[in-house]
Amino acid sequence: MENGTELDQVMTGINQAKGLSNAHYIDRDTFEEEKRAVLFASWSGVGFGKDVPEPGDAKPVDFLGMPLLMVRDRDGSLNVFQNTCRHRGMILVEEPRKIEGAIRCPYHSWCYALNGELRSTPHVGGPGQNRHDDVNRSDLGLVQVRSHVWRDVVFVNVDGTADPFEIVHADLLDRWSEFEQPNFHGGESASFKLEVKSNWKLAVENYCESYHLPWVHPGLNSYSRLEDHYHIEKPREYSGQGTLVYRQLKGEANEVFPDYEGLSDKWDEGAEYIAIYPNVLLGVHRDHSYAILLEPRDLDHTVEHVEIYYAAPPKQTPELQSLRDKNAELWRGVFEEDVFVVEGMQRGRHGMLFDGGRFSPVMDGPTHLFHDWVASRLAVARAG
Known part of the structure; x- marks a missing residue:
């Protein structure tokens, strides 16, 4: 377990910062400490309303x-x-x-x-x-x-110490206020999960940034290029990425999903993907959205629960079922492309000489913010 100085090296400007040390991914005691100080002391995702x-x-x-x-x-x-x-x-x-x-x-x-x-x-x-x-x-x-x-x-x-959710995430609630409207689950094909042999934090880190798109998601990058993306950064709350190029999925007769109502023009061809700390990954588009809940089963075992939602209930648009199935298949493919990277970073964290790594001052801002947040939660717990 590291000392305060090592956490300080994480909680500094991105140009000088190091990432969280190996212990945060492979050490049992640190995992237990994070369970209490990070996951139980924050607003963590544990399920979906559609299940009850x-x-x-x-x-x-x-x-x-x-x-x-x-x-x-x-x-x-x-x-x-x-x-x-x-x-x-x-x-x-x-x-x-x-x-x-x-x-x-x-x-x-x-x-x-x-x-x-x-x-x-x-x-x-x-x-x-x-x-x-x-x-x-x-x-x-x-x-x-x-x-x-x-x-x-x-x-x-869990521990009852966090400020109310509406206060903690007031900024994000305002940012996505246009999407505060009925949101309908897409049915059986819109629900799937991925078993990942890694620490839960690595899935968050990977999701935050678009830096890896050209190499890990070449299909997605072919039309929503790295240069079409921008950072979303709210220190100590959330981070992620947005794109200026979102291409609606179309069926054989050029049919598309109904849009959410009253959206501003930015969403015509834009989309945003945000990690809401600690363990929920969200995406919004003009015609559908999704939520990924990261379930930390163990130190090096995470289950990614994926649920996809639409602006109109499936029972009102049965003619779009094949399109919903295709959409789910496409997203599953994208998320599966990330598995080897996340699992590879987990294996790499057993390299005892790795010092936590460095960040690109230009490309890694969202990921650095997540490291900073985890370190800050631990620092508060240790000081308490």
Whole structure:
């Protein structure tokens, strides 16, 4: 684990900065430290609203060993609870399912409402005695985890210390305010995942920048060239890239996806791709968007969950299903092209003489900002 001086070398101007040291990618203790100081202390993505679409829908999530439960309440709101019974700590829900009545613990049958309230405690005072003066149900509801849903991504702040999501990401909410309108998931083909043998941070670093396009994405670069891209940089919040050349996908009869309503002219041929720290990657276009949730399974194992959304619901445009399938196939191809790079950097981090690397002062700004943010979160935690 590095000292403050080494973090300081990351948190300096890009012209002199070094990248995060090898320990941040291959050291178990550092991984555990980042789990607490970076992922649990920030607004991290853990799921998607589309996975619990109807009242009563519940889906368990394992977030780095933390058992969580996403639940859609009767009023349509989505809450996240610790997936742990308040009685003896039993896991409440093992698989995604519909909760018809209450969330019932399979151990002693304590039951909770969809809003987390403890509703029944069978035999808690003895056989046939379902109440006890010293067991106050109002104090024993499910432990709620702070959550916020944006662009269908379910964000949580596990340790409860972060500022409200709307404050932390006020700048990005304003930047993409034109897209605050109905967003419809594209269906079965619009949902896929990639298993990547690397630390989760490397996927963020690669996504941030367009520097690698000519060599890793030659097909994409053939029309959306490196020189057509620009940096998106908001220190200590998010970073990414934009392009001035977005080419709409067309079908055999030149059909296209419906556009989001009321967009400004910049989106006619533009698109933006942003990493919202720590682990969510987003892309917006005039006619579709996507979200990638990076699930850190382990030190060197990440699952990329990809979901694609459209301006119109698929059931209203069945004639565009083949185009949606093609769009998903194209994006899968682009994201798969990045896998060998991300996995190669992970293997390279076992080079014990590597010092964290240097950044191009011109081309690596977005990636440097992510390193700076991670280092700053660790510095704060260590100082606390």
